[in-house]
Amino acid sequence: MSIAPGLRHLLVILAVAAGPAILSGVLHPHAPSWRAETAQADSVTLDTIAGWTTPPQWVDARPAAAYQAGHVPGAQPLQLESWDAQIQAVIEAWRPGRPVVVYCDQRACQESRHVAAALRRDYGLDQVWVLHGGWAAWLARSPR
């Protein structure tokens, strides 16, 4: 195989893939975010939480191994795949008027958003937030 045709094929494939990628970015209902600050419209920062008069109820949406390795003091684990086993403890700890803050690990983590949405939808909790920056933001504020 000569180099020139192979390189031409490679460049064509790379260029063709850009088409549906751009369309996906424009039209896909689950398109990725371009700015971390807008990735979570219902997110709250640690600075904002520090100014709350009522301390939040912390919910950890990370995998069990991550939770066991370390978590926000007092946080309860709640993952979608372990929902039935874990939700009761979370609901029993909740009090009307107390905000709930869900966190996971990444700047664009979807798990905490799914957990937060389920708490609002299925249990009617109205003050459910997602921690901006997740566990990484907590660690940065409180290094071990």
Next chain:
Amino acid sequence: MARALPPVIFVLLRIGLGGAFLVAGALKAWDPAAFQGAVDAFRMLPFAATAAVALYLPWLEIISGAIVIVGRQGWRAALAILGGLTVLFLVALASAWARGINPACGCFGAGTGSLSSAVLRDLVLLAGIGIGC
């Protein structure tokens, strides 16, 4: 090395490799936002770049995988692209391991085992690509 393989084995290898990447790309393209979370977990790129990768990489996998399956013009170039992507992902996994990051975080549902299984999976794919070339 591909020419040393019996034709049937070669076709099955192309279909297997191309199909694996086509399916993987389709799963990522189904929910680019979720894939962005997986990319961001590696902490290697600026956030905006993770969006670009989350949009582009799945379609590169889908199109390259389809071309490899069909086996007509350009399949070697497509296979080279898939090989390059596999190498890049292995580098990312090695970087995450070296920095003590576990990029699994709910994205693959597993704990510490997923990093090594991802490395093993990609090494197998890379071997298949090497044989196919």
